[in-house]
Amino acid sequence: MKTFRIGGIHPTDHKLSANIPIETVALPKQAIVPLSQHIGAPAQPIVEKGDHVKVGQVIAAANGFVSVNVHAPISGVVTKIDTALDAWGLPMPSIFIDAEEDGDEWLETIDRTPDLNRIYKLTGKEIIKKIQDAGIVGLGGACFPTHVKLSPPPGSKVEVLIINAVECEPYLTCDHQLMLERGEEIFIGISLLMRALEIEHAIVGIENNKKDAIELFQKIANRHFGIEICPLKLRYPQGGEKQLIDATIGRQVPSGALPIAVGAVVQNVATVYAVYEAVQKNKPLIDRVMTVTGESVTRRGNYLVRFGTPLADVIAQAGGIPENTGKIIAGGPMMGRAMSNVNMPAHKRTSGILIMTEAESVRREPVNCMRCGKCVEACPMGLEPFLLVRQAEMRLWDDMEQNAIMDCIECGCCLYSCPSNRPLLDYVRMGKATVGGIIRTRATQK
Amino acid sequence: MKNLIISPAPHAHNNDTVQKTMLNVLIALVPAYLVSLYFFGLGALIVSLTAVISCVLFEYLIQRFLLKGKNSIVDLSSVVTGLLLAFNLPSNLPLWMIIIGALVAIGIGKMSFGGLGNNPFNPALVGRVFLLISFPVEMTAWPRPMNNWNIFSSYIDAETAATPLAMLKGHFGELPNTMDLLLGNMGGSLGEVSAIALIIGGLYLIIRKVISWHIPVSILGTVAIFTAILHAANPELYASADIHLLTGGLMLGAIFMATDYATSPMNGKAQLFYGIGIGFITVIIRTFGAYPEGVSFAILIMNGVTPLLNHYIKPKRFGEKVKAQKVTK
Ligand code: SF4
Ligand code: SF4
Numbered sequence: 001m002k003t004f005r006i007g008g009i010h011p012t013d014h015k016l017s018a019n020i021p022i023e024t025v026a027l028p029k030q031a032i033v034p035l036s037q038h039i040g041a042p043a044q045p046i047v048e049k050g051d052h053v054k055v056g057q058v059i060a061a062a063n064g065f066v067s068v069n070v071h072a073p074i075s076g077v078v079t080k081i082d083t084a085l086d087a088w089g090l091p092m093p094s095i096f097i098d099a100e101e102d103g104d105e106w107l108e109t110i111d112r113t114p115d116l117n118r119i120y121k122l123t124g125k126e127i128i129k130k131i132q133d134a135g136i137v138g139l140g141g142a143c144f145p146t147h148v149k150l151s152p153p154p155g156s157k158v159e160v161l162i163i164n165a166v167e168c169e170p171y172l173t174c175d176h177q178l179m180l181e182r183g184e185e186i187f188i189g190i191s192l193l194m195r196a197l198e199i200e201h202a203i204v205g206i207e208n209n210k211k212d213a214i215e216l217f218q219k220i221a222n223r224h225f226g227i228e229i230c231p232l233k234l235r236y237p238q239g240g241e242k243q244l245i246d247a248t249i250g251r252q253v254p255s256g257a258l259p260i261a262v263g264a265v266v267q268n269v270a271t272v273y274a275v276y277e278a279v280q281k282n283k284p285l286i287d288r289v290m291t292v293t294g295e296s297v298t299r300r301g302n303y304l305v306r307f308g309t310p311l312a313d314v315i316a317q318a319g320g321i322p323e324n325t326g327k328i329i330a331g332g333p334m335m336g337r338a339m340s341n342v343n344m345p346a347h348k349r350t351s352g353i354l355i356m357t358e359a360e361s362v363r364r365e366p367v368n369c370m371r372c373g374k375c376v377e378a379c380p381m382g383l384e385p386f387l388l389v390r391q392a393e394m395r396l397w398d399d400m401e402q403n404a405i406m407d408c409i410e411c412g413c414c415l416y417s418c419p420s421n422r423p424l425l426d427y428v429r430m431g432k433a434t435v436g437g438i439i440r441t442r443a444t445q446k
Numbered sequence: 447m448k449n450l451i452i453s454p455a456p457h458a459h460n461n462d463t464v465q466k467t468m469l470n471v472l473i474a475l476v477p478a479y480l481v482s483l484y485f486f487g488l489g490a491l492i493v494s495l496t497a498v499i500s501c502v503l504f505e506y507l508i509q510r511f512l513l514k515g516k517n518s519i520v521d522l523s524s525v526v527t528g529l530l531l532a533f534n535l536p537s538n539l540p541l542w543m544i545i546i547g548a549l550v551a552i553g554i555g556k557m558s559f560g561g562l563g564n565n566p567f568n569p570a571l572v573g574r575v576f577l578l579i580s581f582p583v584e585m586t587a588w589p590r591p592m593n594n595w596n597i598f599s600s601y602i603d604a605e606t607a608a609t610p611l612a613m614l615k616g617h618f619g620e621l622p623n624t625m626d627l628l629l630g631n632m633g634g635s636l637g638e639v640s641a642i643a644l645i646i647g648g649l650y651l652i653i654r655k656v657i658s659w660h661i662p663v664s665i666l667g668t669v670a671i672f673t674a675i676l677h678a679a680n681p682e683l684y685a686s687a688d689i690h691l692l693t694g695g696l697m698l699g700a701i702f703m704a705t706d707y708a709t710s711p712m713n714g715k716a717q718l719f720y721g722i723g724i725g726f727i728t729v730i731i732r733t734f735g736a737y738p739e740g741v742s743f744a745i746l747i748m749n750g751v752t753p754l755l756n757h758y759i760k761p762k763r764f765g766e767k768v769k770a771q772k773v774t775k
Contacts, residue, residue, distance in 0.1 A: 006764050011458055088452075170458065242764060254765040327451045333458040340452055354457075361451045363459075367521065370464055370563040373712040377658070382763035384712065387756075404763060412456030419462040420563075426454050 001208060003233040004243040005252075007380035009413045011236050011334065013209055017173045017293045020301040022181055025317050027103045031074045031308025032084045033059065034094045037348040038137040039144045040066030045095055051078045052100070056107040056284050059095050062132060068145045069135040071284040072097060073306040075105035087311075087330050087339040094345070097308070110283045116184055117280035120195065127196040127279055134278030135285045135348075140164055140239065140268035141331060143349045146275070149267070150196050152260050159263035161193055161202040162248055163272060165217075166232060166239035168207060169332030172352045174289040175269050177302040179206075179213040182273055187217075187224050189276035197265060200226045204269070205248045207232050236334065237411040241266050243380055255407050270351075285348065292318040294355035296325065305346045311353060312342045318353075326361030329354040334412045364421045375414035375424055381407045385414035385424040392431040397438055400431050406439070408432060464562070468522035470656045474647035475529055475702065481630050481640040482537070485591035489537035490636050494529060496541050500548035501528030508557045515561070523562050527551055530570035533637025533698055534742070535577070536588045543581055547573040567749045568706045571742050578742070586738075588633035627692035638698040641691070648701035657705045660717035665700040666691060668725025676733060684733060696728065699741035709749040716759035723748045 036042035043060035053059055053072040060070040076099040083091035106112060122130065132147035152158050167175040179186060190202050204221075206214050208231050217229045230248050237243055242253045244266060251262040259266055267275075270288065277283040286307055293300040298319030305314055311330075315321055321328070321342070329336040330344075331351055375385040383404055391400045405428065414424040482490040505524040509515050518524075531551050535544065551573025559565045578585045626632055630640025638644075651657045669690055676684035690696065695703075704710060704724055711717050724744045731740025 006762060009460070011460070246764075252765040255763070257765075325450070327453070327457060329457055334456045336455060336457065338450065338452045338454075338457065340450055342450075356457060358451075361453075361457070363453060364463075367464060367518075368561055368563040370467075370523075370707045371712060372467065372707040374462070376712050376761055377714075379761075380764065382761045382766070384761065386712070403760075407764065410455075412458075416456050416459055417462065419464050419467050421459065421463070425456065429454065 001231055001233045002247050003235050004238060004246040004380065006246075006382050007378050007413060008235045008237065008243070009378050009416055010234065011170050011416065013234070014170045014293075014333075015173050015176070015209065016171065016295070017291050017300045017302055018176060019180070019212075020173070020177065022177055022289055022302045022304050023317075024304045025306070025309060025314050027074050027099060027306060028309045028313055029099050029103075030079075031072075031076075031097045031099070031103075031306065032094045032310070032345040033070060033073060033097065033308045034084065034086070034092045034345065034347055035060050035070060036092065037070065037135075037143060037307070038068050039142065040064070040068075040148075042093065043067060043070045045081050047078050047095065049078055049080055052076070053078060053097060054105050054107045056110050056286060058133075058284075059097075066145055066148055068137060068147070069133055069284070070095075071135055071286050073286040073308045074099050074103040076100040076103055085341050085344065087337065087341055087344040089341050111281040112283075116188070118188060119280075120191070122195075122279060124196045124198055127192055130279050131196075131275055133284070134274070136271060136274045136278055137285070137348050138268055139270035139274060139288060139348065139351065141335070141349060141351055146267065146271055149265055150193065152197075152265070156260045157263060158197045158199055158260065158265055159201070160249060160265075161190070161197055161199060162244060162259075162264050162266045163190060163202060163204040163269055164239055164241075164244055164266055165204050165206045165210075165213070165269040166244060167210070168236045168239040169334055169336075169352075170236075171293045171354050172291045172332045173293070174291045174302050174351060176210050176213055178270055178273055178289050179210070180216065183216050183220050185276045186269060186272050187220050187227060188280060189272035189274075190227055191224060192275055192279050193267060193272065194226065202227045203230050203248045204228070205230050205232050205238070205244050207234050207238060209234050237380055237409065237413065240380065240409050240411060242409070255404060288346075288348065288350070290314070290346065290350050291352035292355075293352065294322075294357070295360070296322040296357050297355050298322075305350075307347050308345045310343045310345055311339075311350070314346060315342060315353060315355070322355065322357070324357045324359075325355055326358035327356040329356065334416070335410065366421045366423060369420050369422055372419060374417045374419060375422075378413040378417040380411060380413060381409060383408060385428060386422070388431055389422065389424055389427040392427040397431070397435050401435050401439070405431050405435050464521040464523065467656055468526050470651065470654050471526050471702070472522065472529065474650045474656070475526075475533070475637070477643035477646045478533065478637045478640055478698070479529070481643045482533075482636045485630060485639060486537035486589060486636060489589060492541070493535055493537050493539055493544060493636055494532035496544045497532035497535070497548055498525055498528035500545045501525070501531065501552050504549055504552040505557065508553060509561070513557065513561070518561055521562065524552060524556075527556065527569045530637075530702060531573045533702075534570060534574040534635050534695065536585065537636045538587075538589050539577075539584055543577060543584060546580075547577045550576040563708045565708050566753070567746055568703055568709045571703055571746055571749075575742055575746060588635065590633055591631050591639070624688060624692070627689070632693070634693075635695060635698075638695045641697045644697040644701055648697075651701070651705075658714060658717070660714045661705045661710060661721045662700045664718045664721025665704060665725045665728075666696070668722045669696060669729055672726065672729045673733075676729070690729070690732065694732070694739045695741040699728075699745055700724070703741070704745045704748070709752060711752050711755045711759070713759070713761040715761065716755040719755055719759060720748050720752065723751060
């Protein structure tokens with residue numbers, strides 16, 4: 001079975017919420033919709049205070065090419081356009097919508113029936129336009145606008161579309177469950193993307209801990225042209241773009257380059273489902289499936305959440321915050337961020353909520369680095385974390401640059417594997433920030 | 447609601463610790479230790495206990511009164527150093543010499559550089575080589591393995607025997623047979639005699655991922671190839687590869703001493719060079735040098751080269767020189 005070639009670890013996968021059917025979370029009384037739920041310029045509000053909006057209506061328009069529309073997740077009245085606090089208590093400009101009646105009055109143009117729509121009507125260009133209009137971004141966590149990835153720069157040639165159905169983060173199961181429940185839709189979505197990219201070959205990478213999904217997808221793939229299922233050996237961070245490309249097609253994206261450099265475009269499986277909904281059902285991206293999980297969570301599972309719903313409401317539906325909670329993490333344990341504000345609204349980036357008990361949250365005291373090389377062995381980019389840390393401590397920025405610190409994908413494998421519990425990634429991140437700044441500044445001189 | 451803990455990712459750890467690592471090394475040393483208790487009886491017990499206790503005690507005292515740092519003996523690394531030091535000593539060495547060896551190993555070899563991970567040379571070997579140079583007679587008079595068990599005489603008035611390696615310089619005929627070499631029924635330092643027991647320990651370490659195969663395999667491979675060539679050139683003068691592999695401190699050195707974390711290179715590629723260097727120097731000293739045994743010196747020399755290897759031989763970076771492959775359909 002295939003996998004990537006350098007480094008990597010085998011964390012316990014803790015898929016506690018696997019095979020729990022997707023449950024819809026009750027609509028909030030008030031939805032807080034951030035204008036920036038994607039990488040790139042924040043969207044421009046096009047509604048005003050007092051406007052009545054329906055579910056799916058554009059409330060903020062894309063501001064430039066690397067930007068996407070934002071839509072009303074509930075129906076109601078716009079009460080203000082103001083800042084709300086994000087998960088770390090920092091302000092983010094948002095549109096506040098108070099629900100009217102049940103808050104679920106949709107635009108008439110949206111097809112809300114569960115029927116499959118297999119009819120391909122649009123051309124590639126039209127599909128890409130539709131995707132941008134629908135506000136679709138990479139739902140794997142990067143939130144990079146999808147239409148940008150589908151528009152390769154002139155001179156580059158796309159050979160293959162790789163679907164990221166790896167879900168290598170421990171605990172998270174939302175993609176897995178989505179695949180089990182919406183397999184056919186996802187295949188139609190893949191076909192749409194292949195049309196948009198004008199290619200005839202797609203590979204779906206699925207890790208081997210999701211045997212049921214692999215089996216199901218292999219069955220469906222028989223009926224679809226050009227889509228191949230690639231089961232992958234369980235290994236973190238296989239869902240990293242570069243690692244996934246290496247695992248599936250055996251090509252390594254060079255340092256600093258994008259996947260297109262080796263002819264690949266990677267899309268997350270949840271994104272593909274969003275593409276299906278946008279193109280075939282005319283439904284913009286207003287909700288997503290997220291995993292709410294943790295050893296102490298009573299109703300852990302996979303929840304379909306409208307954006308703008310306070311995460312506290314989502315957690316409440318999953319049984320509430322347990323007494324012994326130490327940390328609440330947006331995302332998974334390897335790359336997720338610890339939150340300070342659970343009233344933060346769900347948005348496109350929120351792939352999961354992981355509640356850790358106090359006991360699980362403690363980080364052990366670091367001791368001397370014993371130079372065991374475990375961090376070097378674990379690093380999927382072939383870096384030397386222990387060395388980068390030493391250089392960060394001594395502020396040897398040039399040396400760090402030479403040792404390819406900018407290649408670090410912040411996967412956390414190094415810190416995860418360190419017996420001395422050194423704060424490796426913490427220092428590497430600091431170093432990256434400074435070295436990145438130096439590189440950008442240098443570029444402005446030329 | 448009470449405050450949530452905020453810390454950067456990752457929020458998970460594989461729960462490996464220095465202590466667990468050292469414990470695994472100790473477990474891996476058990477087979478060889480049992481063999482040495484069997485062959486050398488009470489002597490082995492006395493020497494090893496003295497070495498371990500004094501190493502732990504010196505680390506504790508130095509940390510407490512000189513460095514004034516956090517108590518570090520709980521990480522078990524000084525137990526490992528003590529046991530490895532004992533493994534490199536004859537089983538009838540006077541206690542005071544062992545204590546001096548322990549002081550040198552821990553005090554100079556390890557703590558003077560700042561403790562675990564900062565020492566450039568393998569502490570147990572520093573202690574051993576210090577003793578070898580200071581007390582060459584005592585350090586090279588090895589008790590003969592007991593064939594009839596008499597625990598009490600084994601430490602006090604053990605018969606001594608030359609090691610097979612010493613015999614290599616001229617007395618081929620007296621060499622023990624291969625089976626005895628494998629099991630360890632020969633003269634030698636406390637823990638080095640049984641190749642089989644050491645290999646079992648080494649396999650355990652590799653399976654538990656405490657060490658990788660690179661260092662032991664490259665050392666043993668180099669010694670095997672190099673001595674086989676010499677032997678082929680002149681069988682009268684040079685012993686065969688199996689004799690070299692199974693005698694002296696080679697197994698112990700290749701599996702347990704050369705793989706010491708702090709003093710060996712950090713990535714597989716560099717480790718291969720390091721191992722080849724050790725193997726090469728070992729054979730040179732053994733066949734052409736004045737000492738019968740060269741493993742300790744070879745490892746210490748390559749310890750000194752480790753920083754260079756780390757600097758010049760980097761792990762394979764992602765995206766660096768890989769063959770582009772065709773997307774097959
Ligand atoms: S894993 Fe930790 S102890 Fe080992 S070399 Fe890296 S930083 Fe040092
Ligand atoms: S976080 Fe960076 S340095 Fe650490 S293992 Fe991942 S890529 Fe390597």
